[in-house]
Amino acid sequence: MTNDPTHVKLNRLMLESAQIERLFFGEVYMRTLEWDSTAKRLKMIDQRVLPSKLELISLDTYQSVYQSIKDMAVRGAPAIGVAAAFGIVLAAQQSQAGDVDMLRADLNQAAEVLGASRPTAVNLPWALKRMLGVAGHTYSSTADLRAALLDEAQRMADEDVALNRSMAAYGAELINDGDTIIHHCNTGALATVDWGTALGVIRMAHEQGKHIHVLVDETRPRLQGARLTAWELSQYGIPYDIISDNAAGYFLHTGQVNKVFYGGDRVARNGDVANKIGSYMLALAANANNVPVYSVVPTSTIDMELASGDEIPIEERDQDEVLNIQFQNQPATPKGASARNPAFDVTPHELISGIVTEKGVIYPPFEIHLAKIMQES
Numbered sequence: 348m349t350n351d352p353t354h355v356k357l358n359r360l361m362l363e364s365a366q367i368e369r370l371f372f373g374e375v376y377m378r379t380l381e382w383d384s385t386a387k388r389l390k391m392i393d394q395r396v397l398p399s400k401l402e403l404i405s406l407d408t409y410q411s412v413y414q415s416i417k418d419m420a421v422r423g424a425p426a427i428g429v430a431a432a433f434g435i436v437l438a439a440q441q442s443q444a445g446d447v448d449m450l451r452a453d454l455n456q457a458a459e460v461l462g463a464s465r466p467t468a469v470n471l472p473w474a475l476k477r478m479l480g481v482a483g484h485t486y487s488s489t490a491d492l493r494a495a496l497l498d499e500a501q502r503m504a505d506e507d508v509a510l511n512r513s514m515a516a517y518g519a520e521l522i523n524d525g526d527t528i529i530h531h532c533n534t535g536a537l538a539t540v541d542w543g544t545a546l547g548v549i550r551m552a553h554e555q556g557k558h559i560h561v562l563v564d565e566t567r568p569r570l571q572g573a574r575l576t577a578w579e580l581s582q583y584g585i586p587y588d589i590i591s592d593n594a595a596g597y598f599l600h601t602g603q604v605n606k607v608f609y610g611g612d613r614v615a616r617n618g619d620v621a622n623k624i625g626s627y628m629l630a631l632a633a634n635a636n637n638v639p640v641y642s643v644v645p646t647s648t649i650d651m652e653l654a655s656g657d658e659i660p661i662e663e664r665d666q667d668e669v670l671n672i673q674f675q676n677q678p679a680t681p682k683g684a685s686a687r688n689p690a691f692d693v694t695p696h697e698l699i700s701g702i703v704t705e706k707g708v709i710y711p712p713f714e715i716h717l718a719k720i721m722q723e724s
């Protein structure tokens with residue numbers, strides 16, 4: 348097996364426009380990522396081209412899964428974790444190993460590659476560890492091990508949807524009829540296998556009949572808010588306005604916002620939350636104006652090994668993501684300009700009002716309450 352996942356060409360499935368309209372949230376339902384049991388491939392929605400195009404990519408190697416995570420064709424902490432789990436299924440399929448031990452060695456190698464795709468979301472190492480744990484059991488044949496890996500990845504995908512619905516039910520209790528909510532990044536169905544975390548809470552409150560207005564942070568530089576969250580909200584029929592990230596303080600200070608909701612990529616055991624860049628500034632402005640801030644995360648996003656957010660690795664992405672913008676159809680930045688592009692920041696736990704998990708809403712002191720829920724099976 349080659350260990351070089353770079354420059355892997357992703358197979359693109361072009362869809363007829365009539366198919367596209369019915370594909371997602373429509374008559375023909377599809378998850379963000381799905382195992383195609385006929386083709387034995389992983390199918391996923393290519394999030395780089397939304398909302399102007401809805402295209403699928405079909406992946407048949409773990410190297411292409413690595414590439415899809417790194418390039419953010421698939422993104423969002425829970426979706427990344429499940430994609431990596433299916434990456435291990437593909438690695439098992441690719442392997443020519445003649446016995447179980449040799450297959451395990453190939454899987455370990457693939458896990459190392461997949462684990463290096465993006466550093467911040469803990470769901471990635473969490474999912475890989477779970478897959479390698481299954482690989483560690485006793486099997487009488489490589490076929491049995493391959494089958495067990497596929498079962499585990501499918502189980503993880505199904506669990507993700509169930510956990511999201513459970514978080515949504517707890518989180519929706521925090522939302523009142525008439526609330527205006529600022530939401531950061533994309534935490535919807537697209538960031539998970541289906542349904543979503545913070546956006547799933549908003550969606551549940553909407554389905555309960557509450558009238559909600561969402562102020563959608565555009566989320567520079569990759570515009571997950573303006574492109575993906577706005578697209579999802581229009582599918583669900585939830586009223587929204589896109590705002591530039593730097594407008595959030597204005598809306599908070601002028602009393603136009605009731606709550607802030609975002610997701611999380613890694614929560615340290617003291618409750619510090621790493622999330623999409625800009626979350627920290629948003630939480631500061633919200634706290635200064637007495638507006639509560641909620642982070643919605645499955646317990647797989649909680650990293651009890653880290654004492655505080657200072658230990659969370661922060662991904663720094665290519666500067667071109669910041670520089671390649673246009674103003675009046677012209678490049679907006681001077682030739683040769685340089686940029687910094689941290690993809691995440693850490694909100695200190697003091698600024699977080701509550702952490703919504705599938706086990707309920709956790710309130711301060713987070714250190715004590717997180718330890719308690721993480722001990723429950």
Ligand SMILES: CSC[C@@H](O)[C@@H](O)C(=O)COP(=O)(O)O
Pocket residue numbers: 422423424425468531532533534535538539543544545571609610611612622623624690
């Ligand atoms: C389920 S969403 C939680 C986070 O993964 C989300 O808020 C986020 O920061 C996503 O970042 P991204 O860089 O788009 O993968």
